[in-house]
Amino acid sequence: MENLLDAILNMFKSDEIRKVVISKPSAKSLEYKKISAEKKGTYYQIAKFTETQVFHENVGEGEVAERVYQLLASGFKQLNAWSDRFEHMILLSKKGQSTFKKKALKEQTPVSIDAKHNREKNYLIKEGKPVEPLVDMGVLTPDGRVVKAMYDKYKQINRFLEIIDDEVVAFQGKDIKIIDFGCGKSYLTFILYYYLTEIRKIPATIIGLDLKADVIEKCNAAARKYGYTGLRFEVGDISQFEASLPVDMVITLHACDTATDFALYNAIKWDWDAEMIFSVPCCQHELNKQIHTDNLSLFTRYGIIKERFSALATDAIRANLLEYAGYKTQLLEFVDFAHTPKNILIRAVKRKSTSDSVREKALQEVEDVMREFNFNPTLYSLVVGGETLKGLVDGNCCVRAPHEKD
Numbered sequence: 001m002e003n004l005l006d007a008i009l010n011m012f013k014s015d016e017i018r019k020v021v022i023s024k025p026s027a028k029s030l031e032y033k034k035i036s037a038e039k040k041g042t043y044y045q046i047a048k049f050t051e052t053q054v055f056h057e058n059v060g061e062g063e064v065a066e067r068v069y070q071l072l073a074s075g076f077k078q079l080n081a082w083s084d085r086f087e088h089m090i091l092l093s094k095k096g097q098s099t100f101k102k103k104a105l106k107e108q109t110p111v112s113i114d115a116k117h118n119r120e121k122n123y124l125i126k127e128g129k130p131v132e133p134l135v136d137m138g139v140l141t142p143d144g145r146v147v148k149a150m151y152d153k154y155k156q157i158n159r160f161l162e163i164i165d166d167e168v169v170a171f172q173g174k175d176i177k178i179i180d181f182g183c184g185k186s187y188l189t190f191i192l193y194y195y196l197t198e199i200r201k202i203p204a205t206i207i208g209l210d211l212k213a214d215v216i217e218k219c220n221a222a223a224r225k226y227g228y229t230g231l232r233f234e235v236g237d238i239s240q241f242e243a244s245l246p247v248d249m250v251i252t253l254h255a256c257d258t259a260t261d262f263a264l265y266n267a268i269k270w271d272w273d274a275e276m277i278f279s280v281p282c283c284q285h286e287l288n289k290q291i292h293t294d295n296l297s298l299f300t301r302y303g304i305i306k307e308r309f310s311a312l313a314t315d316a317i318r319a320n321l322l323e324y325a326g327y328k329t330q331l332l333e334f335v336d337f338a339h340t341p342k343n344i345l346i347r348a349v350k351r352k353s354t355s356d357s358v359r360e361k362a363l364q365e366v367e368d369v370m371r372e373f374n375f376n377p378t379l380y381s382l383v384v385g386g387e388t389l390k391g392l393v394d395g396n397c398c399v400r401a402p403h404e405k406d
Contacts, residue, residue, distance in 0.1 A: 004098050005069045007090065008079075012065040015083045020044075020068055024077040026094075035071050037064065046071070052319075053331050123158040124165060124195065132226050133190040156334070160188055160345075161195050163332060167276050167349055168202060168249075175203045177248045179274075181241075181263035182255035183208030183233065186219045189251070193231045208233040209241055241266060250274045254282035261379040264318060268325045268383070277327065277348040280334055281318070284311040292374040299373075313369060314377065315344050321383050322348040323362040 011017060022035040034049045037059070044064045048055045048071075059067045072079050072090070079090040082105075089101040125131060130144040139150045139157070146154045168176065176196065180189045186208050196204040210216055210233070219233040250267035252260055260281045267274040288310035291300055299309045315331060322329045327348035334345040363384070369375060 004073065004090070004092075005066070007098065007100055008069045008072070009065045011081060011088050012068075015086055015088070017081050017083050017088075020079065020081045022068070022072050022076045022079050026075045026077055030075045032071075032074075035076070037068060052323075052329055054333065056333055123154075124161045124199070125154075125158055125191070131191070131194055133187070133194060133222070136222075137187055157188065157191055159334060161192070163334070163345060163347060164192065164249075164276075164278060165195075165200075167347070168196065168200065171202050171248070172200070173202075175205065177246055178204065178206040179241075179243060179247050179250050179267075180206060180208040181250065181252040181266070182259055183210050183219070184212075184254070185215060186222075186233065188253060189219075189231070190222065190226070190228070192251075193228050194226075197228075197230070203230065205230045206232075207243075209236045211235065211237065247274045249276040249278070252277075252279045254280055256283040257285050258378040261318070261377070261382060264322065264379055265382040268322065268327070273350070275350045277322065277346065279318075279346040279348075281311075281315060281344070281346070284314040286378060287311075287314050287317075287373075287375050290373075290375055293372055296372065312344075313373065313375070315346060317366050317369065317375070317377050318379055319346055319348075320362040320366045321379050322346070323354075324359050324366075325383060326351050326354045326359075 018039045020037040022037075025033060031050055032048045033051065035046065036049075037044045037046045040058075043058050043060050046057045046059055046067065048057075068079070072092070077092045079088075081088040085105060087103050087105060089103075091099040091101075093099075125134070127140075127146050128144045130140060130142055134140040134154075134157075135142055137150075137153075138147060139154050141147060178192075180186065183189050189206060189208050193204055193206050196202045208216075208219060208231070210219075213235050216233045216235050223231045223233070247267070250263065252263035255263055260279060264277065264279060267277045288307055291306060291310055291313075293300060298305075300306045319329045319331055328351050329346065329348045332345045332347055334343050366380060370377070370380065
């Protein structure tokens with residue numbers, strides 16, 4: 001493998017590599033199915049993809065070559081890397097022999113640095129066209145240019161749309177019905193409606209729900225101003241809301257603490273059975289107040305570790321309970337951790353069917369963590385201890401609470 005390491009070191013030394021993709025795992029048992037590394041200024045961000053999650057790490061320019069070598073040698077058969085001028089390829093045989101290829105990319109008309117930067121990003125909301133809600137938010141100027149101080153917000157909005165865009169393709173030409181729980185001032189709700197109806201050309205009905213009557217009044221006024229006839233807002237409590245229409249997608253962005261759990265439960269309970277759920281949790285206090293463990297007290301000894309571990313445990317438990325409820329669930333990085341620690345987005349898409357073994361494993365993992373750390377999460381009580389859910393097992397048999405006898 002020394003020749004392989006030398007080749008990767010030389011590749012990074014001789015060329016300005018901006019992206020790497022490691023693919024074709026040699027065995028199905030490998031934890032990661034694909035790995036990428038992308039240059040972000042003075043460092044590279046590595047993304048490691050499992051079946052349901054993405055894990056990130058940042059590596060300096062001086063260490064990236066060795067880290068890429070370690071990841072490739074961990075059980076993958078192919079590496080592709082790109083600079084502005086060349087594509088590099090490394091193929092590994094079953095016997096460990098390496099094949100190296102390099103080809104020049106087609107020459108392109110020179111462009112300015114700014115134009116090239118924008119082209120590489122390929123944002124879904126393009127700069128240069130004014131979008132009225134974004135202008136009112138101060139993200140865009142009246143002529144459609146991004147306000148420099150709001151560029152991070154512009155990227156965050158586009159990242160949100162990218163995550164949703166992967167799942168709305170099936171609704172092309174069909175109506176899509178969406179509930180936004182805890183919508184607040186509804187910045188992203190307005191942009192989502194614009195994107196679906198104006199760019200994707202998908203007819204959409206969106207209902208935003210919040211407890212603050214004055215906020216709801218302003219949101220409805222804004223929807224009328226923009227001519228968004230399929231977008232309306234109502235005053236209501238997440239835990240008591242009853243939808244008057246079938247629901248395809250549920251969104252809950254920064255609903256505080258257990259409000260997220262009630263939103264998720266409403267999305268999956270039998271009379272809704274939403275196809276898609278997108279949730280960015282916020283203010284996860286519940287488990288932080290409950291956590292206690294004798295065997296793993298290291299996680300509770302230091303305040304900041306206790307807080308962050310409790311928040312991560314909350315999202316992991318929610319993700320597993322959604323798996324138990326018949327969804328394929330991913331935890332994705334919504335925005336860079338440098339901007340906010342509340343950067344995890346839960347994306348859950350309804351499976352056509354889910355085996356008993358998958359559901360049982362997801363639930364067992366949750367209950368093991370609950371026992372170890374003295375957790376009693378709200379979503380567990382709602383899903384497992386609550387009413388029977390519809391369609392969790394092909395619609396033919398029902399789900400029972402654990403330990404319930406036949």
